[in-house]
Amino acid sequence: MTGQLQHDLLPRANHDELARQDFVHSLKLHLATRVAPGNKQVYERRAKPRFEQQAQRPPKDRHEVRHVMRDEPYYQTWSALQRTSQEMMWEAVDASVTRQLPELVARASQPAKPLGSLRLDPDLAIPAYHTAVDIHCQPGGYHTEGGPDDVAAGAVYDRAVYIYAMSRLGALNDDMGQSVVAYLQHRQPDFRPARILDMGCTVGHSTLPYADAYPAAELYAIDVGAPVLRYAHARAEALGKRVHFSQQNAERTSFADASFDLIVSHILLHETSSRALRNIVRESYRLLAPGGLMIHQDVPQYHGLDPYQAFVLDWDTHNNNEPFWGTLRDSDLTAIAREAGFAEERVLETMIPSAAQVKARTGRFQAGDFGGSGHWFVFAATK
DSSP states (O other): OOOSOOOTTSOOOOHHHHHHHHHHHHHHHHIIIIITHHHHHHIIIIIHHHHHHHHSSOOOSHHHHHHHHTTOHHHHHHHHHHHHHHHHHHHHHHHHHHHTHHHHHHHTSOOSSOSSEEEOOTTOOOOHHHHTSOGGGOTTTTTOOSSTTOOHHHHHHHHHHHHHTTTTTTTTTOHHHHHHHHHHHHHOTTOOOSEEEEESOTTSTTTHHHHHHOTTSEEEEEESOHHHHHHHHHHHHHTTOOOEEEEOBTTBOSSOTTOEEEEEEESOGGGSOHHHHHHHHHHHHHHEEEEEEEEEEESOOSTTSOHHHHHHHTHHHHHSSOTTHHHHHHSOHHHHHHHHTOOGGGEEEEEEEOSSOOSOOOOOOOTTOTTOSSEEEEEEEEO
């Protein structure tokens, strides 16, 4: 599994570490392409008929599908393997990062003539929806620090995402940002934002495509986690991209009103609580200049999905330390945007194609197949 671009900050795996990582990658791919489809057969042939016999009707929503599927041995086996593969992934990558952490910290030290900047806030209160659970099962989440100038969380995340997505996000894990950029350039070819903000940037995977697409723009990126921001800044510098990173909560930032022409996020909203979601949309409205655009990218809402599809996509809510995954997908985002101040006719929810030309797509939205469908959901609004 050598397709990930080897920039200066990416941890180098030795032979045994790479073998473990390759095994997890192969296991995840096997589960997504060969095992997961069998759940549909179990549902259609066993679970659904059993439910219909008892209730005299089909399951009406994902909750009823889950209730009848959770006792199926095939589904239990797949689910256990899927969770195990996630834990194995973090362990396999962490071993490599731990071995070379002092070197990674040294590499991430501030360059003599940085292109961008990094501003950390040691007094920032990390929100409870981060501290209460290790998101994605990543040990310590994005914010935990093991020592001075720590970058471990960022280094682990950078490599693990490539394995988690089964290489489908591209060599720089930047497909989400690239996809939104391609959508914007197609939809608004004359749009030239002067200032851009990426909310919840983690290590900047989806941030950097905006530096290439809009080279004249000032590009800012925020996150609550100091170790991922240190890594993000050093990674951007290593890749020759000018980004101004700062440690801030997207619910309420230090930027002035009407500071940005474009505000984006990529799989941020499902990491936040219902209250935080409303705060983030409200903050987006405050920060946008008149005529400015916010566009938040994620995976699909449950509206319009049949109960089985929604059940499969909802696996992360119950099994992957994503407690707000399902909450977001049940939310009326247009109503939330309207409450924040956006005019309803200027709000858009749609699907956009993936920019990455990856052949190994399954074409499905399902747990354990991140990026396999070839499409992303976007929630956008113009001020």
